[in-house]
Amino acid sequence: MPNHNGGRLKRGILAGGASITINILLLGIATDAEAQTQPPEIGTATVGTATKAEALAPKKQKPPQIDQQLTGPRTRVSGTWVGHQSVPASTPILVMAGHADSQAMHGAGTPGAAVDLHGAAPMDPTMRDELYWNRLVRDAVVSNGQLRGLNIKAYDPGTLSIPNAEDPRTNWSVARSQSTKGDYILEIHFDAYSPYGFGSGLIPAINRMPNRLDESLAISFGRFPRLFRGGLGGPRRGISILEIGMLEGKLETSLRDPKTREATIQSIAHRISQSLAVGMMMPSKASNQQPGEAGIAPRAMNPQTNPEVE
Numbered sequence: 001m002p003n004h005n006g007g008r009l010k011r012g013i014l015a016g017g018a019s020i021t022i023n024i025l026l027l028g029i030a031t032d033a034e035a036q037t038q039p040p041e042i043g044t045a046t047v048g049t050a051t052k053a054e055a056l057a058p059k060k061q062k063p064p065q066i067d068q069q070l071t072g073p074r075t076r077v078s079g080t081w082v083g084h085q086s087v088p089a090s091t092p093i094l095v096m097a098g099h100a101d102s103q104a105m106h107g108a109g110t111p112g113a114a115v116d117l118h119g120a121a122p123m124d125p126t127m128r129d130e131l132y133w134n135r136l137v138r139d140a141v142v143s144n145g146q147l148r149g150l151n152i153k154a155y156d157p158g159t160l161s162i163p164n165a166e167d168p169r170t171n172w173s174v175a176r177s178q179s180t181k182g183d184y185i186l187e188i189h190f191d192a193y194s195p196y197g198f199g200s201g202l203i204p205a206i207n208r209m210p211n212r213l214d215e216s217l218a219i220s221f222g223r224f225p226r227l228f229r230g231g232l233g234g235p236r237r238g239i240s241i242l243e244i245g246m247l248e249g250k251l252e253t254s255l256r257d258p259k260t261r262e263a264t265i266q267s268i269a270h271r272i273s274q275s276l277a278v279g280m281m282m283p284s285k286a287s288n289q290q291p292g293e294a295g296i297a298p299r300a301m302n303p304q305t306n307p308e309v310e
């Protein structure tokens with residue numbers, strides 16, 4: 001890794017009676033074959049998944065329309081790993097904003113195409129646009145997840161720049177300690193714009209085997225290689241990195257337009273929290289896969305913002 005000190009960059013998922021039915025419905029999803037053939041996204045109008053989506057929607061809240069085109073293409077390099085291990089429904093989920101402690105230093109995240117290519121002003125002059133959106137999505141995921149009954153909360157380092165990665169307040173430090181306690185750590189990111197970015201998808205934590213939450217998010221957003229760029233600093237410390245999409249085009253425009261901003265954030269958050277809720281109920285699956293076996297990709301070539309490289 002080129003830089004070691006910077007750039008770190010309740011039980012009750014568903015109302016009781018529904019869960020048995022849901023479990024049966026879920027038995028058929030997320031097979032190995034599906035994982036390798038870009039399955040339909042959760043929440044689409046496919047018969048079967050629509051039923052699940054409806055069943056998992058928060059009570060008294062109509063889920064926003066999920067626009068599959070919103071987040072753009074899935075990662076152009078994809079992994080073959082499968083998250084087999086089931087996750088207890090009471091598992092604490094900790095959601096972080098990527099680059100929350102790395103502003104004005106290496107690994108600050110992508111400025112986005114609007115700022116970098118088209119001369120727009122940053123959303124907030126104290127931070128890269130990626131962090132601005134990462135934080136809003138993080139908080140919306142937590143709110144949405146709590147409505148579903150997930151044991152989910154946000155973490156924020158409380159200051160925008162922490163040069164020492166070993167500082168106990170950094171995302172990395174908190175992730176390392178909490179993941180060893182069994183928490184699921186999810187860090188929200190937007191990828192660099194093209195041609196530097198790769199697209200949407202999940203890079204799972206690599207200090208453990210991929211689990212059903214990783215699997216469900218990968219089904220919904222796409223699947224990066226498990227050892228993307230040789231294994232990033234975050235995943236080594238127990239962070240599963242979710243790239244929402246490249247920060248450009250329709251996705252960035254929808255975020256920046258005040259008329260569509262809130263709906264866009266909510267749509268993304270809904271898709272994430274629904275994936276987590278579905279993953280909680282996916283049964284375990286036997287695996288012969290060995291650690292490090294699947295999804296190794298060459299170190300890649302992103303000279304621009306290296307948003308996730310430390």
Ligand SMILES: [Zn+2]
Nearest residue numbers: 098189190307
């Ligand atoms: Zn990032």
